[in-house]
Amino acid sequence: MAQIKLDQEQVKRVKNYAKDIADSVQKNVIDGNSSVSVERTVLRLYGVDGTDEEGTPYPNLIVDKLKEKDLLSKGVSKFFAASMLASKRDAMDTAELICQGNILFGEINEFSRADIESKEIELSKEALKTLDSSRIHKSKKQEKTPLPEQPFKYMIVATGNIYEDRTQAKAAVSSGADIIAVIRSTAQSLLDYVPYGATTEGFGGTFATQENFKIMRKALDEASKKKGTYVRLVNYASGLCMSEIAACAAIEDLDMLLNDSMYGILFRDINKKRTFVDQHFSRLICSRAKILINTGEDNYLTTSDAIENAYTVTSSQLINEAMGKNSLLTDEQLGLGHAFEIDPKVKNGFLFELAHAQLARQLFPDAPLKYMPPTKYKSCDIFFSQCMDSMFNLASVTTGQGIHLCGILTEAIHTPLMQDRFQSLSNVNYIFDTARDLGDEIEFKEDGVIAKRAQTVLNETEEFLKKVNDIGLMEAISEGYFAGIKRLDTGGKGLDGVFLKDSDYSNPILEMLEKEGTING
Amino acid sequence: MGNLIKPYGDTIDDGIVQLSFTLPVTNGAKAKKAAEIYANNLKIEDVTIAHAEEIAEGFTYFVIFGKASVSIDYDSVKASEVSTEFYDYYEINSLIKEKINRKVNVVGASIGTDAHTVGIDAIMNMKGYDGDYGLERYPEINATNLGSQVTCEELVESALKNGSDAILVSQTVTQKDAHIRNFTELIELLEAEKIRKQFLVIAGGPRITNDLAIELGYDAGFGAGTVPSQVASYIVTCLVKE
Structure with missing residues (x-):
């Protein structure tokens, strides 16, 4: 693949800045704190699911009970373990008994510290087994139906009805999609709970629920068999329930999650501390269950100019990488984001796009980069839009991007119709095939427009970081x-759900995940 | 009879239209015939099925050409555009300074469930759109962009707090005509609070026309391709008139 000559010492310097930035957040914000969402995740991984008659999830009810008693700073783990010792029943039954008030929740004196700890360890080992089996299960499926060639073709469905989504997803796969993303109902990132069950109504998308994950994964397993290559399923772990969604996704063998370190803070006004704390635990889960993460740098360019602010994208990618590594994600799991958003009227804009895409490729050689199509300057003239997407497709295949979000010609008009997806994929398939090895055949002129542009962005990135x-x-x-x-x-939503860990705090899942490190295979 | 018109391909009155659609049937001779008959029923004659392809199991996509048989009398067509003179960035700022003598306050948001900020950003962000500066750049305008997924209540509260002269509402991508409901909800809220007359209320988005906006109770509507100075011109012209 053609390479732009970059100063490797400078690359080291920007990576070191990013690492220092990430380490400081880890030490000063993440390590000392937990959140209601992290605690609910512990319960989910211990086996708690379901809701009461009013539809409030049991994990929320239980964590809220502990909060009322002012005991949350010790972590939910030990209290729930004690309740299980008391009930002598499984996690689900125990959760119901707690919520019905049939178990004195928060009282643990009845049992010895050692007994409780050993119950916590037992539950946590089971939890890790769940994550391990998700990883192993996916790897086995990919032996039978291998992953296709990169760039992977990523297509969205968004009807609001999971059963309708299933039909749309199968159609997209038959047109060539390698990855299906079920767009979430737009307000979900601000919900402080995970909705329950199969859902048939949403707003601009479909609710992310564990049952919906299961329904779609099953449909894609069938589609994979038919296609002969493995079709990945994506959902969103952004917002107030990052780690809970990650847990539900792991349980249902999802393959990818949108999981950005700063997206929620900037674009959804979710509190910083809450985001960083939740994110770390969610990424540890992703690491163990081998869920790829996708980051959201493309969003910067929908509000800022794609040329002037290109360095913010590169800087954020570096920070996401460093934070991801702190949460044990491997390079192969880092779908770092960027986008093709330069104003089509800019002369040589395509050369700048190539420079940005190539810079990302070279800074993160083993990461499956997530490349977003044009949206900001998409025209309502669908024929012109299709031209823009063609140029995007060409940039993607030439620079060897990883996760290719297929541009839709009706982007500026409505959520995609079946025929819109077909048009989009015909375009992608054609350009990926016809220009497949172009990147191996060309060289970037040493002092040319592209090389100079990449160098400028790298310089600005260094200064900024x-x-x-x-x-x-x-x-x-x-x-x-x-x-x-x-x-x-x-500021922002969710700060009241963050708390300082007591010296007596326990979360053995988190501890084990951190201690055991990255596990492959 | 007035001025009859029909679509133009390469000869006046040939009526040529291009159309693409999907039918929920398996591809084949019968599917193609069905597409032709369907087009005939839409009053399109001499149909050519240029392309037919099964794009999913049991769904066939068609690209067709034909001759539309319907003509309309152009003289009877009525439609409006926002009627105001358009000024540039500098003219607008000096108009505000000279004729209004205070800063103009504008608040904007994408309301309801629409997560897209493209439209409101194009008008309000510093950078603007298509080389035309956004309202935030205008020294004589205080522009507050609330972003996306803002409730009507939040928007109205902010408008009252900022003493806004104008409220800009954008709807970009919505499903199943949700944009109409969202637009309506805002006007209903303003009317219920009896404060509709306090503001210029302006709708924007790719599916908005000035007529639709006025029908929904707005002062004006701007569609795709609108640049910030057009919206600013409209606001300033109205304020000067007052």
Whole structure:
């Protein structure tokens, strides 16, 4: 593959800045805190699911009970383990008994510390087994139906009705899609619980529920068999329930999650601390269950200019990578994001796009980069839109991107119709085939437009990361360094769900995941 | 009879239209015939099925050409555009300085469940759209962009707090005509609070026409391709008139 000559010392410097930035957040924000969502995740992984008659999920009810008693800072794990010792029943029955008030929840003196700890360890080992089996299960499926060639063709479905989504997804796969993303109902990122069961109504998308995950994964297993290659399923772990969604996704063998370190903070006004704390646990789960993450850098360019602010994308990719590594994700799991969003009227805009895509490719050689199609300048003239997508497809295959989000010619008009997806995939299939090895045949001129542009972005990135590192990421976000959006430490949704861990806090799942490190195979 | 018109291909009154659609049937001779008959029923004659392809099991996609048989009298067509003179960035700022003598306050948002900020950003963000500066750039305008998924209540509250002269509402991508419901909800809320007359209320988005906006109770509507200075011109012209 053609390479732009980059100063490897400079690459090391920007990676080191990103690592320092990530380490500081890990040490000062993540390690000392937990959140209601993290605790609910522990319960889910211990086997708690379902809702009461009013539809409130049991994990929420139980964590809220502990919060009322002012005991949450010790973590839900030991209290739930004690309740299981008391009930002598499984996790589901115990959860129901707790919520019906038939077990004195929060009282643990009845049992010895050692007995409780050993129950916690037993439950946590089971939880890790669940994550392991998801990883192993997916790997086995991919032996039978292998992964297709990169760039993987990523297609969205978004009807609001999971059964209708299933039909749309199968149609998309038969047209050539390798990855199906079920767009979430738009308000879901702000819900502080995970909805339950199969759902048939949503707003601009379909609710992410464990049952919906299961229904779609099953449909895609059938589609994979028919296609002969493995079709991946994507959902969204952003918002107030990052780690809970990650747990539900792992249980149902999902393959990818949108999981960005800063997206929720900037674009959904979710509190910083809450996001970083939830994100770490969610990524540990992804690491263990081999779920790829996708990051959301493309969003910067829908609000900021794609040329002027290209360095914010590169900087955020570096930060996402460093934070991902702190949560044990491997390079192959980092779907770092970027986008083809330069104004089509800019002269040589395509050369700049190639420069940006190639820079990302070279900075993260083993990461399956997530490449977003044009959206901001998409025209309502669908024929022109199709031309823009063709150029995007060409940039993607030439620079060897990983996860290719197929552009839709009606992007600026409506959620995709069946025929829109077909048009989109015909375009992608044609260009990927006709230009498959172009990237291996060309060289970038040493002092040409493309090489110079990549160097400029890298220089701006270095300068920017140095500034962020000097004041710290939390402060940099407060001052509007990213996407021009200012978010204060004490602002945003979900801060009241964050708490300092007591010296007596326990979360053996988190501890084991951190201690056992990255596990492959 | 007035000025009759029909679509133009390469000869006046040839009526040529291109059309694409999907039928829920398996591809084959029968499917093609069905597409032809369907087009005939849409009053399209001399149909050519240029392309037919099964794009999913039991769904066939068609691209067809034909001659539309319907003509309309152009003289009887009535439609409006926002009627105002359009000024540029500098003219607008000096108009505000000279004729209004205070800063103009504008609040904008994408309401309801629409997560797309493209439309409202194009008009409000510093950068603007198509080389035309956004409202945030205007020294004489205080522009507040609330972003996406804003409830009507939040938008109205912000408009009252900021003493807004104008409220800009955008709807970009919605399903099943949700944009109509969302637009209506805002007007109903303003009317219920008896504050509709306090603001210029302006709708925007790819599926908006000025007529639709006015029918929904807005002062004006701007469709795809609108640049910020057009919206600013409209706001300033209205305020000067007052």
